[in-house]
Amino acid sequence: MMTTLTAATRAKVLQRQGAAVALVLMVAVSWLVFPRFGSLDNVRDLALQGSFLAVIALGMTFVIITGGIDLSVGSLYALGGVLAAWGSQHGFLVALTLPLLVCGAIGLINGLLIARTNMAPFIVTLASLLFARGLLLAITDEGANTYQIAPDSAFVELGRGTVAGFGYPIFIAVALCVLGGALLNRTGFGQNVFATGGAEQSAILMGVPVARTKITVYTMSGTLAGLAGALTAAYLQSGVTVIGVGTELDAIAVVVIGGTLLTGGMGTVLGTVIGVGLIKVIQNVINQIGTLDSNYQSVVSGVFLLVVVVLQRILRR
Amino acid sequence: MPTDPVIEVRNVTKTFAGVRALDDVDFTLNRGEIHALVGENGAGKSTLIKVLTGIHSPDVGRISRNGRISTIYQEVNLVPLMSVAANLFLGREPRNRFGLIDRVRRDAEAAELLTSYGITADVRSPLGTLAVGEQQMVALARAVAADAEVVIMDEPTSSLEPREVETLLEVVHKLHEAGIAIIYVSHRMDELYRICDTVTVLRDGRNVHNGPLKELPRIELVSLMLGRSVNEIQKHGTTAFGEDHHADAQPVLEALDLTSKPRINGINVAIRPGEVVGLAGLLGSGRTETAKAIIGALPLDRGTVLVAGKPVPHNVKAATKAGISMLAEDRKTEGIIPNLSVRENIVLAALPRLSRFGVTSRIRQDRIVDTFVKRLRIKVSSPEQKVAELSGGNQQKVLLARWLCTEPRILLLDEPTRGIDVGAKAEVQALIDELAREGLAVLLISSELDELLDGADRLVVLRDGEVAGELEEAQLTREHVLTAIAAEVMDDADSH
Known part of the structure; x- marks a missing residue:
């Protein structure tokens, strides 16, 4: 790795600021064009919608910075929701911890397989995607059996409770992202994450516990996906089985739009949060337009992602 | 101390x-x-x-x-x-x-x-x-x-x-x-x-x-x-190289002022048809880099490669088209595809020429493979045998065959006998000799001094990426080469 990286530095600045600039522009224009966009209700709704994805994408950010990928999070997200809904009949604690433990365990297995046997993250997590989705369908009679959460339970409060109209999940997501940012930038573990993704062989020679780092990030990613599922279930008051299909791709998209290098070694939590904001604002605006088919959300997100990745490529030269 | x-x-x-x-x-x-x-x-x-x-x-x-x-x-x-x-x-x-x-x-x-x-x-x-x-x-x-x-x-x-x-x-x-x-x-x-x-x-x-x-x-x-x-x-007698193969013709390959800092600096090499020119020097002196520069695989700061007097664009495709082939030093990473058969490995480089509208003629493939297996005396149970199962010497011959069937005029050989046993070594050396006699221009890189002394008609000695000396046939002795490599023999001679 003898190349000089001035181009990459430029790319870094441009990518991160690029997403931020795009977000600011989108927000400003939407505010002017759609009177309802800036309304407190809409902002609250936007933030709430974004918070679930942000929790998943936070874990994905760590995974991608180590140079990996986690395709299992969409399925784990759905599985977490169902487990939380099922667990809610045994009380708040079970409803919250069961999805975290199960999804965390699946993440741990992902990490162990990837770090210890050197299997490709793509394959391992693709297997868990199928595994978790299958498990989910099995425990819900192929989705026919939707577990409901009692509306007056404390667990529902976790998803629906508000402070000044802003839902609890928003605060949870913000708190986790702040913690995640500190973890990434201010701890030895965070440095190991960057080193692992930046130059794995060098990292090993520098004494970085590469295997342990990988295992940790996949466990984190699985746990966070499970938590996002639990929060969603609490919000929806039931374990909806059909959610989370393709969510792993949304998570990857927002992480990359946020300036994290898909090849690893560079990235920020703030960028991911901005990426989430951008995607959610685009969705929101398309909903505001009303006449536009909601499928155009994906079209716009896709184009945006492509632009970012092409920029990464060009600016790295 | x-x-x-x-x-x-x-x-x-x-x-x-x-x-x-x-x-x-x-x-x-x-x-x-x-x-x-x-x-x-x-x-x-x-x-x-x-x-x-x-x-x-x-x-x-x-x-x-x-x-x-x-x-x-x-x-x-x-x-x-x-x-x-x-x-x-x-x-x-x-x-x-x-x-x-x-x-x-x-x-x-x-x-x-x-x-x-x-x-x-x-x-x-x-x-x-x-x-x-x-x-x-x-x-x-x-x-x-x-x-x-x-x-x-x-x-x-x-x-x-x-x-x-x-x-x-x-x-x-x-x-x-x-x-x-x-x-x-x-x-x-x-x-x-x-x-x-x-x-x-x-x-x-x-x-x-x-x-x-x-x-x-x-x-x-x-x-x-x-x-x-x-x-x-000394234990095994001399190497299997025959004596001089000469031609007074014009150089078919001329490399002028090849420079890729910091690896090589201003290297000139010329090879006539039928001539074997050896590149001597210690590891890191720029031997492999010179060969790579000639075939266009090393980005150059400056320098030109001429084949039969005409400049060749600096890329591997153009060089191959102009008739330059290179046998890389590391068979495993830069040449052999172990899980393919002997036939597939041999015809790989010649496929474009054997194809019509993207379809390759199996009959022509078999004919070519058969010719080379015989000519190079490659020991295989069948052309469909996996290359991985062959000995190092035979693998090397398969690679040689691959480049020969593109009908090159210039062959760059980087450590062609490394890692193969003594008997096979002699065969590969004899083969190089034979190819030169048929008119091929050969650049031979070797860490074994005797292989160079016996096999080459002329030696270019490299040191720290520069040409430290050129030795004509009459000067091809151990002492001359070592002197050129060590450079400061005069100082040593003075002080002892």
């Missing part, structure tokens, strides 16, 4: 897949000395380093270490995307009272540390934005800051500019003064004689010489490093 060993290795043997990489090696590193570790490729230096640092454990033997060891590798083993300061302190960052990394302090300490190494770059910028020499210096600073008592440097200057080398050597000197013991691996005679106190020469996994470096004339050191071929070939 009082003996106070920080590292002691006794009777260490290490075997990989039946090959003895280290054979009963003794090695002692005393506190505060700069110890040169030299040997040709495959002599066991890397294995010894890995045994010293504990990456490999020896099969037999004893190692005692009385100090922290840090290793600096030829390639900078740091993380280019992370900041300079983060690289310096990775794993031992200064913390604030909450246990979080104190970035302000880290950056300040990093800047202070690097200033003492003569680096003024912004420590917050990614390491990759620094010049390679500066990166190497950061690696060095990291190693030393980790309170190492032993620093192992594996070819630290091989990719540095001369100016950067100076700075590095100054730093090495500083470390020496601070009482740190250094193992210095390099092929550059000038550097070795400038900074090293003692030398250990490895050859074929054995320790063939130990002692003070200054008392050892350069030419003897070179001879100790290369010596293997003398004994081996």
Whole structure:
């Protein structure tokens, strides 16, 4: 790795600021064009919608910075929701911890397989995607059996409770992202994450516990996906089985739009949060337009992602 | 010098897949000395380093270490995307009272540390934005800051500019003064004689010489490093090369002023049809790079390659089209595709010519493969046998066949007999001879001096990326070549 990286530095600045600039522009224009966009209700709704994805994408950010990928999070997200809904009949604690433990365990297995046997993250997590989705369908009679959460339970409060109209999940997501940012930038573990993704062989020679780092990030990613599922279930008051299909791709998209290098070694939590904001604002605006088919959300997100990745490529030269 | 060993290795043997990489090696590193570790490729230096640092454990033997060891590798083993300061302190960052990394302090300490190494770059910028020499210096600073008592440097200057080398050597000197013991691996005679106190020469996994470096004339050191071929070939008689194949024709290949800094600098080579020109020089002298530059696989700062007087665009496709083929040094990574059959491996390069509208004629393939299997005497059970199942010598012949069936006019052979047994070696050598007699122009790279002396009509000797001398047929003797490689024979002769 003898190349000089001035181009990459430029790319870094441009990518991160690029997403931020795009977000600011989108927000400003939407505010002017759609009177309802800036309304407190809409902002609250936007933030709430974004918070679930942000929790998943936070874990994905760590995974991608180590140079990996986690395709299992969409399925784990759905599985977490169902487990939380099922667990809610045994009380708040079970409803919250069961999805975290199960999804965390699946993440741990992902990490162990990837770090210890050197299997490709793509394959391992693709297997868990199928595994978790299958498990989910099995425990819900192929989705026919939707577990409901009692509306007056404390667990529902976790998803629906508000402070000044802003839902609890928003605060949870913000708190986790702040913690995640500190973890990434201010701890030895965070440095190991960057080193692992930046130059794995060098990292090993520098004494970085590469295997342990990988295992940790996949466990984190699985746990966070499970938590996002639990929060969603609490919000929806039931374990909806059909959610989370393709969510792993949304998570990857927002992480990359946020300036994290898909090849690893560079990235920020703030960028991911901005990426989430951008995607959610685009969705929101398309909903505001009303006449536009909601499928155009994906079209716009896709184009945006492509632009970012092409920029990464060009600016790295 | 009082003996106070920080590292002691006794009777260490290490075997990989039946090959003895280290054979009963003794090695002692005393506190505060700069110890040169030299040997040709495959002599066991890397294995010894890995045994010293504990990456490999020896099969037999004893190692005692009385100090922290840090290793600096030829390639900078740091993380280019992370900041300079983060690289310096990775794993031992200064913390604030909450246990979080104190970035302000880290950056300040990093800047202070690097200033003492003569680096003024912004420590917050990614390491990759620094010049390679500066990166190497950061690696060095990291190693030393980790309170190492032993620093192992594996070819630290091989990719540095001369100016950067100076700075590095100054730093090495500083470390020496601070009482740190250094193992210095390099092929550059000038550097070795400038900074090293003692030398250990490895050859074929054995320790063939130990002692003070200054008392050892350069030419003897070179001879100790290369010596293997003398004994081996004497045992087996001469090599299988026949005598001179000559032609007074115009050169079919002319390489002019090939320069790709810092590897090669202003190299000129010309080969006539039917001529075998040898490239001699120590490892790292630019032999492989020269061949790669000729075939267009090495980006050039300047230089031209002419085939039959016409300039060839600098890319592999154009070079191949102009009739240049190269047999790469490392069969495994740069040539053979082990899971394909002998037939598939042979026709690979010729496929475009054997195809019509993208469809290849199996009959023509079989005919060509059959011809070459016979002509090169490749021992296979059938052309459909997997190449992986063949011996090294036969694999090499398969590769040779692959390039021959593209009907080249110029053949670049990089260590064509490395790693194959003596009998097969002789066959490959005879084959090279035969091909030259048929009019091919051959560039032969070899670390074995006798192979060059016997096989080549003319020798170009490289040293540190430059042509150190050209030897015509009459001058092809060991002494002349060693003199050219060692360069300073006159000084030695004067002082002895």
